[in-house]
Amino acid sequence: MKMPKNNVYTVSRLNGEVRQLLEGELGRIWLNAEISNFAAPGSGHWYLTLKDNFAQIRCAMFKGKNRTVTFKPANGQQVLVKGSISVYEPRGDYQLIIESMLPAGDGLLAQQYEALKMKLAAEGLFAADTKRPLPSKIQKIGVITSATGAAIKDVLHVLARRDSSIEVVIYPTQVQGDTAADNICRAIQLANARLEVDVLLLTRGGGSLEDLWCFNNEELAHEIYNSALPVVSAVGHEVDTTISDYVADVRAPTPSAGAELLSQDAESRAERLAGFIARLKQGWQHYQLKTEQRAQALENRLHRQDPKRKLEQFQQSFDEMQIRLNAAINDKLNRSALMQQNLDHRLNQQSPRHRLTLESKRLDYLSARLNDGIKGKLHDVEMSLKNSAHQLETVSPLATLSRGYSITQDESGKVLLNAQDVHSGDTITTKLLEGELKSRVI
Structure with a gap:
């Protein structure tokens, strides 16, 4: 493809020449329309859209001009405006720069x-x-x-x-x-x-x-x-x-x-x-x-060549970026708030407080079971001990002694079961229920 040598425009040059063309051909016009998308940022400039049933156009009214407006514009209000067609070069949008604004009806006949x-x-x-x-x-x-x-x-x-x-x-x-x-x-x-x-x-x-x-x-x-x-x-x-x-x-x-x-x-x-x-x-x-x-x-002619228009373009661009920045910040804050709510919800769901409560209840339950088990075990041991004691008491020599029997031991402490296990002259000990007797075999 052969590249053209002449009339190769940059976007900035094209938008600038279109702006001068529109401003030079149309000059100032009157427009009767309805306000929408009205915005008044901190710079003092006004930005709005004027529309009818079939079309709309973006508009700007700068601070030096809107001070003369005797009413507060609102969305849906019908107005009569005077201004000049221009182009907002950074975005390539054509727009109306408003110089005066009246409520529709008031001033229409005069215009x-x-x-x-x-x-x-x-x-x-x-x-x-x-x-x-x-x-x-x-x-x-x-x-x-x-x-x-x-x-x-x-x-x-x-x-x-x-x-x-x-x-x-x-x-x-x-x-x-x-x-x-x-x-x-x-x-x-x-x-x-x-x-x-x-x-x-x-x-x-x-x-x-x-x-x-x-x-x-x-x-x-x-x-x-x-x-x-x-x-x-x-x-x-x-x-x-x-x-x-x-x-x-x-x-x-x-x-x-x-x-x-x-x-x-x-x-x-x-x-x-x-x-x-x-x-x-x-x-x-x-x-x-x-x-x-x-x-x-x-x-x-002076208006078209006025450097103030370029300054107004920069001011409008700044206001637009400020509006977009505020919108982005608000969106970021809203999304952060929503994310924090979700994290709080998830944290509450995963919080050890609920786990500790559950484990505490479980510990109380196990403690109760342990206490019941210990009590039962102690009771069983006590019953077993009583049974053993009873059995021991049943076979205990003391029980035998209490029935009138006695236990005889030789000098070495061996229980004598047969009289032949001792000899004459041996000393033996006889244990009674109460006390003991020492005897010599004759």
């Missing part, structure tokens, strides 16, 4: 709002040079809003007070709910088809981000941008800003301010100045948005 704003800005829908000027003489205003809401009442009240000659055409529509954006689009289309008014005022009262969500619709943004009639957006309160405010030709902070902007009186110059200021602010916001985009791109 979608920011994503749509960035997209439409890139498409040029917010550009100041595309804004249409308002007519110098406004005689008829088309108001797109709810026919029963507070906004239309405020608009009619301001117009009646400032310039009662202005005619108002109301294009009633929903301004809240899932179908509201489609209804508003149809109202704009209807107004452009009729061309019966000089300008359109898109308005409603204030509310939460969810309440105003229909004004953050991409189709509605394109409808406003493509409208032949100038559009003034006066949605919510002064602090509320929607996508329709960015796309519209002029933005008014409130419904009443929108009506004042479109009506002419002694204050028209000031109001026109306010409109110019609003357009200036809008242009500045557009410039600021482009600057933020460029800064974000530069930050992404």
Whole structure:
């Protein structure tokens, strides 16, 4: 086999280039998923897995970032995270480096709002040079809003007070709910088809981000941008800003301010100045948005080249080894404890204490048998001794003497059985039951 001369990678080089490729192509992303395998070692970093019903990805959130999280993550919790795709080079695993984390639901609308704003800005829908000027003489205003809401009442009240000659055409529509954006689009289309008014005022009262969500619709943004009639957006309160405010030709902070902007009186110059200021602010916001985009791109490039990422890789590797070491130590301790239990059990089974107890019982049993045997033997010996004594007593000379008999011995102590065994002059001794007699034979 011929060895290739070029493009021979080491594993480290391959993983490093894959990491740079992933980080450069995808950049930062948002991910909505469920937490599992959450771990927070002593280093302060977080390691977890994000999953849905069909797939999962390993993630890391380092100490400097997770301090901003306002809740305690838990397994099974649904979260919305922002981060960048990377590769953990020592193991060759691709993973998500998390920069921010929110509970799912909280912040999801805000993230979608920011994503749509960035997209439409890139498409040029917010550009100041595309804004249409308002007519110098406004005689008829088309108001797109709810026919029963507070906004239309405020608009009619301001117009009646400032310039009662202005005619108002109301294009009633929903301004809240899932179908509201489609209804508003149809109202704009209807107004452009009729061309019966000089300008359109898109308005409603204030509310939460969810309440105003229909004004953050991409189709509605394109409808406003493509409208032949100038559009003034006066949605919510002064602090509320929607996508329709960015796309519209002029933005008014409130419904009443929108009506004042479109009506002419002694204050028209000031109001026109306010409109110019609003357009200036809008242009500045557009410039600021482009600057933020460029800064974000530069930050992404810097992020990919940041040596801190390499340090984070080492920290993650260290934490992983620490987790594995702790697991190995715990496993070793558990196995040692189990082995000790088994040895204790075997030692108890082989303990001489049980053997000694058994032998002690056996010794007591044998001692009892020995005592019984000794007693029996002594009794037998005693009985035998008594029998022997009785027999001895029966044949004893003393017994014979006690019956009146006597024993006669010569001088040498020989018992005389025949009178012829002695001679005249011999001394003989006669033993009686009590005492003895010495005699001389004559």
